[in-house]
Amino acid sequence: MDKKKLVVVGNGMAGARVVEEILKRAPGRFDITMFGAEPYGNYNRILLSNVLNQTQEPQEIFLNPLTWYQENNITLHAGIKAFKIDRQRKVVLGGQVPPGILPYANNEEFLNKVEFIEEPYDQVIIATGSRPFVPPMEGFGGEGTFLFRTIDDCHAIAEYAQRCRKAAVIGGGLLGLEAARGLLTHNVEVTVIEAAGQLMNAQLDAEAGQLLRRTMEAMGIRVVTAAKTSKINFQDGRIASLSFADGTLVETDMVVVSAGIRPITEIAQASGIAVGKGIMCDDQMRTSDADIFTLGECTEHRGRLYGLVDPIWEQARVLADVISGANPNALYTGSKTGTKLKVMGVELISIGEKEPSLPSDEVVIYREPNHGIYKKLIIRDEKIHGAILLGDIEGGDILMQMFMRDEKVPAKRSELFFGSVKSAVLVNIADLPDNAQICNCNGVCKKEITDAIVEGECLTVAAVGKKTKAGKGCGSCRGLIAQLIESCVGKVSYDPSEHYYVPGIPLEKSQLVAEIKSRGLKSVSAVFAELAGGREDLDSKVGLASLLKTIWPKEYEDERDARFINDRVHANIQKDGTFSVVPRIYGGVTSPEELMRIAQAAVKYQVKMVKITGGQRIDLLGVKKEDLPAIWKDLGMPSGHAYTKAFRTCKSCVGTDFCRYGVGDSIRMAQEIERRFQGIESPHKMKLATAGCPRNCSEAYVKDIGAVAIEGGKWEIYVGGAAGSSVRKGDLLCTVDTHEEVLKYIGRFMEYYRQHAKYLERTYGFVERVGIDMLKKILIEDSLGICAQLDERIQQAVDAYKDPWKEAEIPAYPHQFEGPRLVEVLNEAENNG
Amino acid sequence: MISPTKIIHLGSIDQVPVGQGRCFIIDGEEIAVFRSRDGHVFAVENRCPHRGGPLAEGVMGDGKVVCPLHGHKFDLATGQGGEKPECVRIFSVIIDNGEIKIDGRDLAKPQPRSMVRS
Numbered sequence: 001m002d003k004k005k006l007v008v009v010g011n012g013m014a015g016a017r018v019v020e021e022i023l024k025r026a027p028g029r030f031d032i033t034m035f036g037a038e039p040y041g042n043y044n045r046i047l048l049s050n051v052l053n054q055t056q057e058p059q060e061i062f063l064n065p066l067t068w069y070q071e072n073n074i075t076l077h078a079g080i081k082a083f084k085i086d087r088q089r090k091v092v093l094g095g096q097v098p099p100g101i102l103p104y105a106n107n108e109e110f111l112n113k114v115e116f117i118e119e120p121y122d123q124v125i126i127a128t129g130s131r132p133f134v135p136p137m138e139g140f141g142g143e144g145t146f147l148f149r150t151i152d153d154c155h156a157i158a159e160y161a162q163r164c165r166k167a168a169v170i171g172g173g174l175l176g177l178e179a180a181r182g183l184l185t186h187n188v189e190v191t192v193i194e195a196a197g198q199l200m201n202a203q204l205d206a207e208a209g210q211l212l213r214r215t216m217e218a219m220g221i222r223v224v225t226a227a228k229t230s231k232i233n234f235q236d237g238r239i240a241s242l243s244f245a246d247g248t249l250v251e252t253d254m255v256v257v258s259a260g261i262r263p264i265t266e267i268a269q270a271s272g273i274a275v276g277k278g279i280m281c282d283d284q285m286r287t288s289d290a291d292i293f294t295l296g297e298c299t300e301h302r303g304r305l306y307g308l309v310d311p312i313w314e315q316a317r318v319l320a321d322v323i324s325g326a327n328p329n330a331l332y333t334g335s336k337t338g339t340k341l342k343v344m345g346v347e348l349i350s351i352g353e354k355e356p357s358l359p360s361d362e363v364v365i366y367r368e369p370n371h372g373i374y375k376k377l378i379i380r381d382e383k384i385h386g387a388i389l390l391g392d393i394e395g396g397d398i399l400m401q402m403f404m405r406d407e408k409v410p411a412k413r414s415e416l417f418f419g420s421v422k423s424a425v426l427v428n429i430a431d432l433p434d435n436a437q438i439c440n441c442n443g444v445c446k447k448e449i450t451d452a453i454v455e456g457e458c459l460t461v462a463a464v465g466k467k468t469k470a471g472k473g474c475g476s477c478r479g480l481i482a483q484l485i486e487s488c489v490g491k492v493s494y495d496p497s498e499h500y501y502v503p504g505i506p507l508e509k510s511q512l513v514a515e516i517k518s519r520g521l522k523s524v525s526a527v528f529a530e531l532a533g534g535r536e537d538l539d540s541k542v543g544l545a546s547l548l549k550t551i552w553p554k555e556y557e558d559e560r561d562a563r564f565i566n567d568r569v570h571a572n573i574q575k576d577g578t579f580s581v582v583p584r585i586y587g588g589v590t591s592p593e594e595l596m597r598i599a600q601a602a603v604k605y606q607v608k609m610v611k612i613t614g615g616q617r618i619d620l621l622g623v624k625k626e627d628l629p630a631i632w633k634d635l636g637m638p639s640g641h642a643y644t645k646a647f648r649t650c651k652s653c654v655g656t657d658f659c660r661y662g663v664g665d666s667i668r669m670a671q672e673i674e675r676r677f678q679g680i681e682s683p684h685k686m687k688l689a690t691a692g693c694p695r696n697c698s699e700a701y702v703k704d705i706g707a708v709a710i711e712g713g714k715w716e717i718y719v720g721g722a723a724g725s726s727v728r729k730g731d732l733l734c735t736v737d738t739h740e741e742v743l744k745y746i747g748r749f750m751e752y753y754r755q756h757a758k759y760l761e762r763t764y765g766f767v768e769r770v771g772i773d774m775l776k777k778i779l780i781e782d783s784l785g786i787c788a789q790l791d792e793r794i795q796q797a798v799d800a801y802k803d804p805w806k807e808a809e810i811p812a813y814p815h816q817f818e819g820p821r822l823v824e825v826l827n828e829a830e831n832n833g
Numbered sequence: 834m835i836s837p838t839k840i841i842h843l844g845s846i847d848q849v850p851v852g853q854g855r856c857f858i859i860d861g862e863e864i865a866v867f868r869s870r871d872g873h874v875f876a877v878e879n880r881c882p883h884r885g886g887p888l889a890e891g892v893m894g895d896g897k898v899v900c901p902l903h904g905h906k907f908d909l910a911t912g913q914g915g916e917k918p919e920c921v922r923i924f925s926v927i928i929d930n931g932e933i934k935i936d937g938r939d940l941a942k943p944q945p946r947s948m949v950r951s
Contacts, residue, residue, distance in 0.1 A: 820889070823857050
């Protein structure tokens with residue numbers, strides 16, 4: 001049978017995704033040709049702002065490298081724009097986009113000057129996407145004016161910003177605010193200009209928009225709303241200011257327009273295919289021509305346009321089912337949309353409609369204006385019809401699920417915001433006695449904290465911590481401290497330094513990573529020299545050392561003085577200044593030979609206590625620093641890393657070998673995990689476990705990562721569990737079939753945690769902050785297209801593993817393991833000369 | 834300045850890794866000598882007044898050291914602790930031709946220490 005010729009017009013996320021879906025269903029069925037007006041393989045446009053603020057390299061956001069096209073026998077016409085489908089002759093016509101013409105420009109004049117390419121087809125998929133909308137204004141297109149849509153745009157903006165003090169972003173929607181965030185990292189004063197009366201008009205109601213505006217302003221962004229830009233004013237060839245329709249001006253040195261998108265439909269119009277707001281299609285994604293399909297941002301389905309990833313992925317699945325014949329009756333009936341976003345660090349969930357539209361619609365609102373928190377629900381027929389959560393999105397995942405599944409809401413509406421009252425422990429902190437201990441780690445009582453607040457004028461949790469040490473242990477009392485500040489003085493002050501990755505450099509993690517990468521800083525002292533004005537900040541050293549090692553697994557210049565003592569000598573310091581030694585015991589399974597070596601070493605080095613640890617290992621306590629290299633050599637076992645912020649251990653139960661309940665080989669699984677991830681460093685420690693059945697004898701549900709075998713030969717992977725100062729059951733990330741997949745997803749989660757968690761943020765805090773639904777999307781469905789990058793980075797970290805106890809043979813630096821030196825005082829040091 | 838009357842030689846500065854501390858025991862007294870990345874040298878008593886942690890094993894930077902046990906901080910030039918009224922004794926120290934020398938008379942002085950010990 002001859003292969004069918006499939007031509008895909010558009011090499012963006014939608015076009016590439018539908019091809020992937022088709023290849024999954026019917027590999028080899030089609031001869032595939034793709035037209036892409038940009039001269040690249042396809043990339044993840046969602047991550048463009050990361051390229052602008054330099055937290056990601058352009059190559060990291062590519063979804064399919066050029067080899068993907070080769071491997072799948074896809075002909076890619078990169079840099080060639082398809083402009084017409086000749087439906088009589090059944091050919092698609094394209095022409096090379098000359099340099100200097102924007103790939104998405106609506107300017108086909110160049111077609112007169114270039115040679116055409118013709119591609120015959122049996123079927124066509126149009127996935128041309130959208131182009132930025134530029135509101136009518138005078139002067140756009142001149143020097144210093146930019147759109148924010150492609151990788152090239154990002155490069156041009158970043159480059160031009162170097163020469164600017166002020167920048168204006170026209171458009172106060174999600175992308176506009178992302179562009180503003182990117183610009184802030186380039187040290188320019190940013191003004192966001194929005195034509196509507198509020199920010200994020202598509203997702204927020206007026207009140208939430210106003211609240212977001214105040215939060216943005218507190219971060220140093222100027223916001224101008226209800227302002228229609230009429231003209232960009234130039235002076236001596238450079239931008240001087242913007243004029244608005246009402247005659248007012250804003251000074252600026254550059255202009256970035258990010259005022260929404262419009263579908264690219266010219267090819268459909270030129271080919272006689274029906275176009276409304278977008279290229280129109282039926283429930284099988286078929287246009288008015290039965291051989292021509294469409295999907296993505298260029299597409300209008302049942303009167304709606306979609307600009308979010310999830311609906312477009314749904315369209316891609318249906319279209320692939322139909323065109324490949326895998327399910328010729330597949331139907332796309334529209335998507336319910338809800339978005340969870342982080343705009344400049346402010347969390348936001350927007351679901352369905354933002355305003356009520358029927359008299360019977362019920363509106364429930366909760367607000368904390370001083371904290372930038374606003375929650376609104378629109379309930380119709382006892383179901384969620386719309387919701388906005390701004391500033392605090394706790395419970396938002398559940399609301400999103402209820403909305404997507406059309407579930408009935410509880411009779412007590414407050415439970416939608418605050419969870420079930422029955423489960424909440426209500427403590428009115430104001431009623432506690434003065435001597436009640438608030439911080440159980442550092443033993444700080446309520447009176448000390450309220451004194452610090454009232455007399456010491458500590459108005460932030462960090463300031464209270466600095467003064468009293470409260471909240472500086474495990475951190476679980478920080479919420480109570482915030483409540484105390486509120487009850488004393490009304491509100492907690494905003495302290496940007498709480499978001500700094502390390503206290504000595506005023507940057508959040510993403511910004512700090514961007515600076516480190518762009519400046520190529522490989523050592524802690526280089527970071528201080530470049531980013532802290534040369535001041536070596538004591539409280540920042542250890543955190544920076546950890547971060548640098550994650551950023552540069554191989555090239556990191558390890559300055560040992562930036563490490564905590566435990567990491568200098570690979571053992572855990574005890575209260576008497578001796579150290580504990582925990583050799584690695586893979587999966588908690590040891591042998592008589594190992595036990596004998598451990599016993600002999602314990603005797604030889606006069607170990608004060610031999611203790612079975614909670615992580616199924618053996619701890620030798622009370623070892624002198626100078627004995628460490630020798631005891632490691634005698635043990636002949638690798639380091640168990642029981643002293644550092646890294647992968648610690650993987651406990652297991654006896655699994656299938658002996659247990660009469662076990663359904664999975666938890667011991668072998670734990671050993672595989674431990675051998676693969678030993679020594680992987682992370683923002684905080686990671687304790688793992690595997691369980692051979694859901695009876696959970698090894699406590700895998702409450703580990704940072706737990707793998708639990710279930711009937712049918714499958715494994716469930718839980719993340720974000722805790723059984724320390726906080727107790728939390730992990731969230732189910734995914735269920736997989738094989739040990740290899742368990743290793744793959746554990747590694748992927750670890751790497752995402754390594755890249756995105758704050759320093760000293762345990763996985764339970766991280767998973768709650770990001771949300772398990774978001775993690776599933778990113779790590780399982782690959783919604784950001786970064787899974788390949790994560791897998792590759794964790795592999796690099798695995799490959800870079802060296803047993804630190806090997807430093808017993810060759811110390812990393814002179815005197816590394818030496819103890820105090822006895823000095824003999826010589827009387828001849830007396831000098832009467 | 835150190836008077837030349839009772840100088841104690843601790844040996845080469847190379848015994849102290851750059852950016853770290855090292856404990857020396859002189860007449861039963863533990864002294865932590867620190868060598869900063871920018872070339873300064875400090876000497877303080879080694880035991881943290883809080884719970885006796887070995888300051889020589891602490892992370893140093895910006896003229897301060899953090900005790901490895903509970904994170905109490907001390908200024909290496911003045912001995913002043915971050916948790917008032919804690920403080921540690923300081924000793925005059927110089928590097929002379931690559932040799933660490935401290936003023937032995939400081940050892941004999943009565944201990945001011947912290948006024949309150951928990």
